[in-house]
Amino acid sequence: MVRKPSKSEVECPPIKVGILALQGSFALHKKSLAKLGISTLFIRRPEELDQVAGLIIPGGESTVMSDLAREYDLDQKIVQKAKAGMPIFGTCAGAILLGKGEEAPPRLELSSLTVQRNAYGRQRESFDAPVQLTFSPEPFHGIFIRAPRIVPNEQSKSAIEGWYQEDLVLTQQDKILLSTFHPELTEDLRVHEHFIEMVRASLAQEKDPSMQNSNSRIKQSSKKLTL
Amino acid sequence: MSTNNSTSWEEKVGFAKMHCGGVIMDVTTADEAKIAQDAGATAVMALERVPSDIRKEGGVARMSPVKVIREIVESVTIPVMAKVRIGHFMEARILEELGVDFIDESEVLTPADEAHHIDKLAFKIPFVCGARNLGEALRRIGEGAAMIRTKGEAGTGNVVEAVRHMRQIQREMKELTTLHADELMTQARDHGAPFNLIVDVAKSGKLPVPNFAAGGVATPADAALMMALGAEAVFVGSGIFKSGDPERMAQGIVRAVTYWEDAAELAKITEEYASPTMPGIDINEIDPSQRLQDRGW
Numbered sequence: 200m201v202r203k204p205s206k207s208e209v210e211c212p213p214i215k216v217g218i219l220a221l222q223g224s225f226a227l228h229k230k231s232l233a234k235l236g237i238s239t240l241f242i243r244r245p246e247e248l249d250q251v252a253g254l255i256i257p258g259g260e261s262t263v264m265s266d267l268a269r270e271y272d273l274d275q276k277i278v279q280k281a282k283a284g285m286p287i288f289g290t291c292a293g294a295i296l297l298g299k300g301e302e303a304p305p306r307l308e309l310s311s312l313t314v315q316r317n318a319y320g321r322q323r324e325s326f327d328a329p330v331q332l333t334f335s336p337e338p339f340h341g342i343f344i345r346a347p348r349i350v351p352n353e354q355s356k357s358a359i360e361g362w363y364q365e366d367l368v369l370t371q372q373d374k375i376l377l378s379t380f381h382p383e384l385t386e387d388l389r390v391h392e393h394f395i396e397m398v399r400a401s402l403a404q405e406k407d408p409s410m411q412n413s414n415s416r417i418k419q420s421s422k423k424l425t426l
Numbered sequence: 427m428s429t430n431n432s433t434s435w436e437e438k439v440g441f442a443k444m445h446c447g448g449v450i451m452d453v454t455t456a457d458e459a460k461i462a463q464d465a466g467a468t469a470v471m472a473l474e475r476v477p478s479d480i481r482k483e484g485g486v487a488r489m490s491p492v493k494v495i496r497e498i499v500e501s502v503t504i505p506v507m508a509k510v511r512i513g514h515f516m517e518a519r520i521l522e523e524l525g526v527d528f529i530d531e532s533e534v535l536t537p538a539d540e541a542h543h544i545d546k547l548a549f550k551i552p553f554v555c556g557a558r559n560l561g562e563a564l565r566r567i568g569e570g571a572a573m574i575r576t577k578g579e580a581g582t583g584n585v586v587e588a589v590r591h592m593r594q595i596q597r598e599m600k601e602l603t604t605l606h607a608d609e610l611m612t613q614a615r616d617h618g619a620p621f622n623l624i625v626d627v628a629k630s631g632k633l634p635v636p637n638f639a640a641g642g643v644a645t646p647a648d649a650a651l652m653m654a655l656g657a658e659a660v661f662v663g664s665g666i667f668k669s670g671d672p673e674r675m676a677q678g679i680v681r682a683v684t685y686w687e688d689a690a691e692l693a694k695i696t697e698e699y700a701s702p703t704m705p706g707i708d709i710n711e712i713d714p715s716q717r718l719q720d721r722g723w
Binding site for chain 1: 434436437440441443444445446447448463466467468469503504505522525527528550551552680681683684685688
């Protein structure tokens with residue numbers, strides 16, 4: 200007899216998330232997702248992106264990742280996947296690559312926000328600080344390492360998902376999530392969980408295009424912010 | 427929770443982890459630093475002379491001149507590391523002041539103190555130190571090193587000592603994981619290592635900080651070999667700027683560290699980025715008094 204899938208299995212089918220593994224903290228992201236029961240695939244070839252429902256671009260050195268992504272044709276494939284609706288999460292160097300910016304390295308510009316490299320200074324200016332999240336009341340322990348800064352503009356107001364003092368440190372625009380700190384360096388899984396929700400919502404939307412993006416409810420709590 | 431300006435242990439080790447899967451390259455000038463950055467280095471390591479020249483020319487090897495450090499810091503956007511002599515905490519203070527991101531307390535330079543290493547916890551910026559075995563690695567971590575690298579034998583273009591040190595550290599860690607709690611204090615005594623760190627390793631099977639390879643890496647295949655032996659990233663010293671074509675050699679090593687698990691890709695990289703390697707030295711030809719790895723304890 201064929202067992203009928205339970206309700207939760209129907210709602211949460213198993214998903215696989217890719218992690219760009221050219222350089223940087225890819226192994227740490229894998230560890231975080233494993234704790235959430237999510238299987239992962241290290242991405243070093245364009246065709247590997249066809250096997251995953253979402254992508255994480257990790258922390259590391261943005262210039263190195265950018266060079267290798269270009270050489271191995273991963274950059275075009277990532278843009279193509281994003282345009283086809285794949286959720287992508289970039290942490291630190293990953294956020295730099297996903298955002299816009301005049302300075303090197305060349306950006307993927309999948310987010311319309313400008314992400315400034317090394318905006319707080321050098322390693323001696325690295326710091327940790329409590330990050331306020333829109334989707335969870337407890338502050339998140341944010342570790343900022345030679346961190347970039349998301350430049351506030353008209354679009355950034357509606358994108359805020361996390362902030363520290365005056366700075367936007369976690370933003371979401373449609374299916375692109377950027378964090379300037381490193382959730383993969385902590386045991387706290389809330390930011391990764393948020394991304395997995397985005398991936399699941401995207402898959403559900405693919406199946407049933409009439410469905411509203413389930414993340415839109417999260418947006419409302421950030422309206423009270425005045426930045 | 428620490429305040430905005432203090433760099434805690436988490437930021438030090440976190441920063442070290444961001445170099446994983448990358449290559450850190452020795453440079454002596456701003457021009458070399460730019461070549462290294464363009465070739466895909468995750469960081470550059472500033473020092474007065476590369477190890478093979480120190481070996482040839484002799485004399486006291488020190489940290490880079492301040493002017494050179496400033497030029498390097500200004501010329502690249504990637505992190506800048508720099509070497510200081512073992513025990514020379516004033517060289518380290520100067521480098522921290524100059525905005526250097528990571529300090530290598532290195533046996534490649536002439537030691538300033540034959541008995542004591544730097545108190546690395548007293549600094550805001552992180553340190554990396556060399557080690558030949560687990561005890562040495564844990565002593566350095568106990569002093570505050572946020573990254574460990576094998577010592578290997580720098581300036582030889584011969585990877586054999588880096589392999590020896592990496593295998594030894596991995597073997598000693600594995601051994602600890604097989605022991606009972608009541609056997610660990612004896613291990614702490616035998617390794618000459620802090621007890622709490624021995625307990626840590628016995629539980630996790632790995633160092634509490636990233637473990638990189640260094641000392642004698644001279645080809646993309648050498649770099650891939652060190653990754654396969656458990657290194658999380660690779661330092662290359664003389665191997666790049668003493669090779670026939672530094673730019674290509676650097677690019678080849680960077681790619682080999684990313685694609686080390688893919689033999690077909692490695693073969694392609696090794697061919698495509700072929701560059702005459704630096705002249706190597708057999709370890710047995712080196713007079714024991716000239717061995718850099720025996721500096722520090």
